[in-house]
Amino acid sequence: MFTFLVTQSLRNRLLVLAIAMVLVLWGGLTLSRLPVDVLPDLNKPTVTIMTEAEGLAPPEVEQLVTFIIETQMNGLPGVSRVRSVSGVGLSIVYVEFDWGTDIYRNRQQIAERLTLVRDQLPANVTPQMGPINSIMGQIMLLALTAPADVSPMDVRETADFLLRPRLLAIPGVAQVIPMGGEVRxxxxxxxxxxxxxxxxxxxxxxxxxxxxxxxxxxxxxxxxxxxxxxxxxxxxxxxxxxxxxxxxxxxxxxxxxxxxxxxxxxxKTKRGDAGYMGKPAVVVSIEKQPDVDTVRLTRDIEAALKAISASLPSGIRADNILFRQADFIETSIQNVERVLIEAIGVVAIVLFAFLLNWRTTAISLTAIPVSILSAAIIFHLMGLSINTMTLGGLAIAIGELVDDAVVDVENIFRRLRENRHAAQARSVFDVIVSASQEVRSGIIYATMIIVLVFMPLFALSGIEGRLFAPLGQAYIISILASLIVSISLTPVMAYYLLPPIASLHEHEGALMRMFKRANRAALERALDHPRLVMAAALIGVMGAGGAAVMLPRAFLPPFNESTLTINTVFTPGISLAESNRIGLVAEQLLMDAGGQIRRPADGARRA
The missing domain is CATH 3.30.2090.10 (Multidrug efflux transporter AcrB TolC docking domain; DN and DC subdomains)
Structure with a gap:
């Protein structure tokens, strides 16, 4: 089969080059349009039911509101878990459904059940479903500030009636939640x-x-x-x-x-407050819907904020950005881009040092952009996004994307040189086909083994599987793309670029010959002392196993987001005024921490 593919690729050389060019252009366009997020889609279908019951204590909220709603939700098809929180005048019920269920159908079923519940609830108590949002939904925090002559009521009204409706009109925004100020x-x-x-x-x-x-x-x-x-x-x-x-x-x-x-x-009676730079303020939390490009949505929000600023009342500012999730994403993408460029440079240097030929180096390096851009097309077709895990899979695969091409082009180059000195020289076409076939089985076996190594990731269930499966998908897709490149594009480029230099009687580089001599000497010594080699290997495996057991464990590595969140838990029953006072004091302490903290903010809310 692979001989047929190589043969047909060489017989249709211009078509293969044209297809490769189309894939590069299409992949580049697709890559620029892929959604960008911090992590893969980890959203288990969940519907949040919020019910305001002003004046009721938590026990009454639990008995008169939460219990009734939970009872109705437990019988819905596909429900995996129902959990709730009952506070002072507030009931929140989370209804979780099985993976793969349609969130819109789930919300329709809950809406039907809520119509049956209304008559059983206290008067003037109406449950409402929260918006569809993402587990990484909070993409931005901004603070509305005003001078001392502007009342907190005016600032809050600006957030509620000017800022919030405009931001909710942006496609992709799930919820805009103002905190602090005073509700008139x-x-x-x-x-x-x-x-x-x-x-x-x-x-x-x-x-x-x-x-x-x-x-x-x-x-x-x-x-x-x-x-x-x-x-x-x-x-x-x-x-x-x-x-x-x-x-x-x-x-x-x-x-x-x-x-x-x-x-x-x-x-209105406060159940929460907020501050910025040690002074009272209104902090606005902006959350996004699932499967929305965070970076693109953030830019749309910033454009809307810039347009709104001109119409805000005198003295009120809405350009104080406390948290911007897109910063972390953009920094991650820039780091991966830099790693890709550095990896391509290192691979190019290593290949040239061993092959001592720019043409063979260029043929091998072609596999990197073609494979990555082809993988971007597959990402689009599979509904994947650019995130930490997919970028990690591509970064891991960078060094291996050229393996198949290097093995293939090196063998073709060697066989063309030998064919030049043969008594009966064969055609370049036959030499390239046979040279590719000689190493094809090894390339296939190596690629399949690598793919099998990542297969256990797809056996993970729950949120772990949703998190790590995209890493394996990105890695496997790029590796398989490089395999296809090595049996199609690499022989065609070798056909056009290698025969002219093969006629110049070029030999292996000095570095390659030195490593071959060292490898021969090491093999001879290893074969002379097989027991010592096996013992050393066994000791190495045991040492690695012991070190692996002692390694620290964490679900995710620490992310350098340049944003620090400090959660302060007080004794139950503390007043809002006291907790807000302590929060403002903490802000002031952070502002005095040597100038390293630029924009401290606090929020005091009910548990």
């Missing part, structure tokens, strides 16, 4: 004495407040051969309009809200 709300403080004097009850007050600021419909009327809609326009957000709301009537005179209560704006 109306505050009505009734005066019991005034209410008793004017004869206003609490029910009347509550009813008036419920009906404030809404538009109502009155049907339509038929006048002058036309229909006119009847509307009651009452929509307003002004504090003065709330104060002038009619609560009741006494002796035909209206009683206004301002007569029985104090009306003002107040801050």
């Amino acid at each position: 709300q109306y505050r009505v403080s009734p005066n019991p004495a005034a209410m008793r004097t004017l004869g206003v009850t609490s029910d009347q007050l509550e009813k008036a407040l419920t009906q404030f600021g809404v538009n109502t419909g009155g049907g339509f009327t038929d006048q002058f051969s036309r229909e006119f809609l009847v509307r009651n326009i009452g929509r307003t957000l002004k504090l003065e309009d709330l104060a002038n709301t009619v609560v009741a009537n006494a002796s035909g005179a209206p009683i206004y809200l301002r007569q029985i209560a104090e009306v003002s704006f107040g801050a």
